[in-house]
Amino acid sequence: MDRELRVDWIACEAFGMCHDLAPDLVALDDWGYPILPSPSEVAARAGDVQRIIDCCPARALSLVRRDGRTQGRRQQRSIGAVPHQGPRLRA
Amino acid sequence: MDGGFSLPPTRRLLGGPPLAGGREPLAEHRRRLGNPARGLTGEELIEALETSGLLGRGGAGFPVGAKWRRMAEVGQRRPVILVNGAEGEPLSAKDRVLMGVRPHLVLDGAALAAEALDAEEIVVYIGEEHGAARESIEQAIAERLVAGEGFGRPIRLVAAPMGYVSGEASAAVNRVNTGSALPTVSPPRPSEVGVAGRPTLVQNVESLAYAALIGMFGADWYREMGRLGSRGTALVTVGGEVARRGVREIELGMSLGELADAAGADRGTTRAVLVGGYFGSWIDAAEAWSLPLDPAIMRERGLSFGCGLVWFLPGGACPVAATARIMAFMAGNSAGQCGPCVLGLGAISNAMSGLAGGDGSKDDLARIERWAGMVRGRGACRHPDGAVEVLTSALRTFPAELEVHAGGTACGTTASCRRAA
Structure with a gap:
């Protein structure tokens, strides 16, 4: 499964450790925030990617499945189970 | 309110009595539009929304039917319906006007969403600066309770603080949960983990109002309107250098030039038009008039219909x-x-x-x-x-x-x- 390297932008404090550890993988913008590699680079450099994730002082980096949706079906219940007189659908 | 219609004026978002009359009372609303029940099951209502092609009106334009479908199928817990009336766009007024004059249409949509998705609770989220809209919704809820028309579940109002991002879905959920209207990191999305940890349908008030109309009159009725790619009508806020500013309802696909004429903009002196809001785009007047106000076509051209703002910049402004x-x-x-x-x-x-x-x-x-x-x-x-x-x-x-x-x-x-x- 394709995985994407993500930054938690709220957590990121622009320490720049990711860039220091892998300058050819992570660039920095004008304010010191990371510009991240593409999923194909992430896949090709799994070891380096794990290292920068582990070394981030703000714990702001993570790998996310690209289709990252939680699955699981909720059982369809009959609607209008709670009695009331407002707009009603047929159960 | 000439929006370029050929359809009966009662069955529109802003159909019914003159807007200057303020909040439409429940009895008049029901007389005009009938009961939103129409004998649909929740599944049938969701199907109707999917078939209609209704797109969300909060700015992002996500298909409403698909959003409800996902909520119906994903997750084990009963969801929460978050009615989003936090209109943070500084030049937009369409949501507050809709809540102010047609609160029962919005509440019908919220009630139907809650029924269809078997929701635990309804939260109505309105900007603290939108006093008239909040009062109108409060009175409409009270009116329903007096008439014996509850929602079958708790409903409460939460004030959105001033600010552009307050209405963003994760910010809205965060406000209800913690009091802080700051966006949170996604995933998880509000549709997965939202209010009180429950899956939460965050839906703009205009989208909900239209869901109610589609529940009443069906997907085919909805699809009768719309001249080009997108179906239906939409609320727009017209501002800037025009003779007639304000909120109006247009048939989607209407050209920007036609709206300019209806609102009394001077095509000759307008330099550019801001379309879609502060998240939207400037369009050069030379290209503007033929542009169809149609979310699908605008998207193809790299533009956004957004919240429906149309703001005319005169040649005399920098x-x-x-x-x-x-x-x-x-x-x-x-x-x-x-x-x-x-x-x-x-x-x-x-x-x-x-x-x-x-x-x-x-x-x-x-x-x-x-x-x-x-x-x-x-x-x-x-x-x-x-x-x-x-x-x-x-x-x-x-x-x-x-x-x-x-x-x-x-x-x-x-x-x-x-x-x-």
Whole structure:
């Protein structure tokens, strides 16, 4: 499964450790925030990617499945189970 | 209210009694539109929404049927319906007007969503500055309770604090949960983990009002309206240099020129039109009039219908100064959580103000273009993306004016430009 390297932008404090550890993988913008590699680079450099994730002082980096949706079906219940007189659908 | 219709005026978002009359009472609303039940099951209602092609009206334009479908199928817990009436767009008024004059249509949509998805609770989220809208919704809820029309589940109002990002879905959920209207990191999305940890349907008030109408009259009825790719009608807020400002309902696919004429804009003197809101785009008047106000077609052209704002910039106003004001607003309305948004929008705004005031240079212009790329997609929410959208449209639409300003002088030809300088 394709995985994407993500930054938690709220957590990121622009320490720049990711860039220091892998300058050819992570660039920095004008304010010191990371510009991240593409999923194909992430896949090709799994070891380096794990290292920068582990070394981030703000714990702001993570790998996310690209289709990252939680699955699981909720059982369809009959609607209008709670009695009331407002707009009603047929159960 | 000439929106270019050929359909009976009662069955519209703003159909019914004159808007100046204020809130439509429950009895009149029911007399006019009938009961929203219509004997549908929740499944049938969701199917009708999917077939209708209704797109969300909060700005992002996500298909409403697909959103409800996902809520019906995903997750084990009963969801929460978050009715989003936090209209943070400074120039937009359509949500507050809709809540103010047709609160029962919005509440019908909320009630149907709650029924169809077997919701635990309904939360109505309204901007604290929208006093009339809040009062109207409060009175409408009270009116229903007196009439014996409950919601079958708790319903409560939560005030959204002033601010552009307060209405963003994760910010809305965060406000209800913690009191802080700041966006949160996604995933998880509100549709998965929202209010009280429950899956939460965050849906704009206009979208819910239309869901109610589709519940009443069906998907085929909805699809009768719309001239081109997108179906239905939409609320738009018309502002800027026009004779008749305000909220009106248009048939989607209507051309921008037709709306300009209906609102009394002067095609000859308009320099550009801001479409979609502060997340939207400037469009050169030379290309504007033939543009269909149609979310599908606009998307194909890299534009956004957004919240339906249409704002006319006259030839007598400086577009650089106008854009600098928008960027200052967007920078000032960053939630202040994500570095690239805080620092990037701040830098862009400063540089734009400098350009507008005649203190800029060609280097500033180049920096602004580079920073745009460094801000897009780099926040917990889409605030920076939207700000960059309107910025890049300005770079595309006003190259000549920007060139003059980058030469170290304000263009000086217009009153607003001289003011900025």
